[in-house]
Amino acid sequence: MTDLLVSLAPIGGVLPFLAALLVTWRHLHPASFWLGVGYPLRAARVYLTWGNVAAGCGLSTKRRRIRWTLDGITALDLLTKGREDKRRIRRVQVDKAPGLGLVLPLRHGFKLWVRLPDGQTPDHYTAKLDHLGHAWRVHSVRVLRWKPGKVQLQATVYDPLTSVSASVVDQFLKVCVGRLETNAPWVIDFTTMPHWLITGATQSGKSTLINRLICGLAPQPLAIIGCDLKGGVELTPYEDRLTALATDRAQMTAVLNRLIDEIKRRMSTCRDHRVRNIWQLPEDAQPVPVIMFVDEVAELFLMADKSEKDEIAATATNLIRIAQLGRAFGVYLVICGQRVGSDLGPGVTALRAQLSGRVCHRVNDPETANMTLGDMDPAALNAARLIPAETPGLAVVTGADGRWYKARSEYVSEQQAEQAAVTYAHLRPTWADITTADVVPISDDEYNAYAA
Template sequence: MNLASATLTEANGLGWVLVVAAVLVSGLLLAGPTLRRRYPVTWWLLLGFPSVAFRVVQTWRPLMAGCGLAVSRRPALTVVSGLVGKGSPPPQPRVPRRGLMHPTSGGFVLLVRLLPGQVPENFVKAASAMAENWQVHAVRVTSWKPGVVRIVASAADPLAAPRLPKQRGPGQLLRVTVGALETGAAWVLDLRRVPHWLIVGATRSGKSTLINALVAGLAPQPVALVGIDCKGGMELSLYEPRLSALATNREQAVRLLAALVDLTLDRMNVCRAARVRNIWGLPDKERPVPVVVIVDEIAELFLVASRNEKDEAHAAGTALIRLAQLGAALGVFLVVAGQRVGSDLGPGVTALRAQLGGRVCHRVADPGTAEMALGDLNPDALKAAQAITPEQAGTAVLASGDGWERARSHLITEAEAEAVAAEYAHLAPVLSELHVEAL
């Protein structure tokens, strides 16, 4: 009797567990649309990711076979012989072994070990099929280490409406969150890690928005901002209250760049006297202020119509190259932007491009500009940039020696950028070395 009672109690307990589980699941399903709209990350972790993970497990073997990524365990003739002579079923093919799926805020990451004879390009070609089978927005495959690829899936397009994270205080020095990556992570420009950047993009592609986001993030920091805008200051004059110097034509730009080179050489002497390799090795009280030089519309510096302009263009290009070569260790950082950047502007542009390790390519009007920005780093990044449509304003491909990503900058309007510059105008360092009054 006691055994029967215990069994009945266990059955009742199991029944209640099932009822509670059913109620919870039903509640989640009913609240799913609201939860997804208001708390997308929570919805993804509770409902989206488990369902996608189930699809991945269920479709893995047939997907690998359909994409030509499965390998027969026995030679083809042996299999056919077995089928004809003995009627035995064909052996299950070997498929690449996958690791555990790790959820992210809007997708998942999966490591896969390659079979002998396979290369990462085989999986890159199958990325579209993976996204279709798993019913996710996009799948991107990259090489993780020899013999292993990394699959990153995005459930939805995180670039559709990137959210600006709340930032308190100035944040880490020379490190600014400017948008969102396709993986859902924050797009961070870290000038200490990648000191010099080339940003290209056609009109209304998002180039100016990215510069707005960068300046807005640097404005509260103890850095000097220097602007070179040879289109009469039409773009960078918005930030003039926060700038330590601004050149609005090529003549002024040549003088300002020469002053920046002299400033860099002076810092080199200071570091040599202190027996340190860069300014970061100096004591805090002796360390000079970092200088971020923003050059808008680089073509205006290099286009020439006369011999005199040719000399100015050569001087500007030489100074920029010297700053790029010496500046990283001495606290001078370059952000060079332009609608069109091509080898037709002269050899100085190509030499400068080689010194700018970080690249951002928005939609461009000519393939040569995309080639100049990304062609020497990664052919896949170049293809991704050329696929950006006019409707995807703000979307860009960023690349460096570490690889490439699709990203989108936060929308910061001109009025917002102007307000930020005015708010932090008191933080603009006065650098007498730049001879601001002479410009």
């Protein structure tokens, strides 16, 4: 016994040393630790357990196999009968796991192709992503893309959304507002998705996202217009960089009318130059793009008494018109609301249809989640319902590829956004800078025909 302990003593000394070495390596250089230790272990787990995991997730297929078997043969048979009799041929059903490609490392996880057995589609895997995540002991698994006959899965080992900082430098009309669950940057790109609907219960992170957008847009050569129907409490701090700020419905109607007038002028300019949008105009003729923020859109549709009905309908129609035509003529919308439901009026559903970019934070009522994401993948709706209250800023969003992702915005305080607005106040265009004054706008009839 003593001899054994003596012979094990060097190992006892080496193990703590090795453990300390690994912990230090992981701490000092997590990227190389992941490639050298974490990833090979994860890849080995995926390959070694794939048969069981695929069977457990119902992804295996049943194959008929011919098996030699000794079933049903007694010991006496073994002793007395000939060799051939001892073997019986049986047809058995065995599980066959789908074929796996190489497990390739990513910065925060890994990806791999799976060959789809006959009869399976990528949807079979989409339905089992949670099961795969638990089996592989990773934070999340997603279907990354697919080709005929195969699907690529991406696993993220740790939650990249626990603390988020935007990592990509903003470009013209593109703001990196946070991170996607795949650890890719979350970019709100107005050139590909011109209008955005941002929903979320109180304290879910809507204003923080607006703060980030203000910080990103303030240094850019564009006009920002605010419509803050909460009486101006949210957007007034950024007034220095705002071309206009409307704090009630009447002011908002006036702003929308001016914008529609300007859209008509821009349409006229584009028609004269025989181009379809302002970006095809010669550079010196290109007008200033306008980004309009609307905070608490529900206030726009809420009616105190029947006399407001026409005003609401007119404002909603103008907003929908801007959404319809804005993309081509450089007017973009960011519309926020705690509660956005079809009960607010038919205008809401029509507006929603024009807002292709969606951000759904934690919501209290299923109707709002449904309104924001209901026309997308049902899995997106499920993911939004599961957003916990303790992670404000977490949201289900439309990515640049049109698919949905979980994402978290970078935390930007009101003071930071206000500071950005003050710093770039000199870049604030006036109405006169936005307006192409010398152009005769197209007629109402032409405008209505175009919008229809």
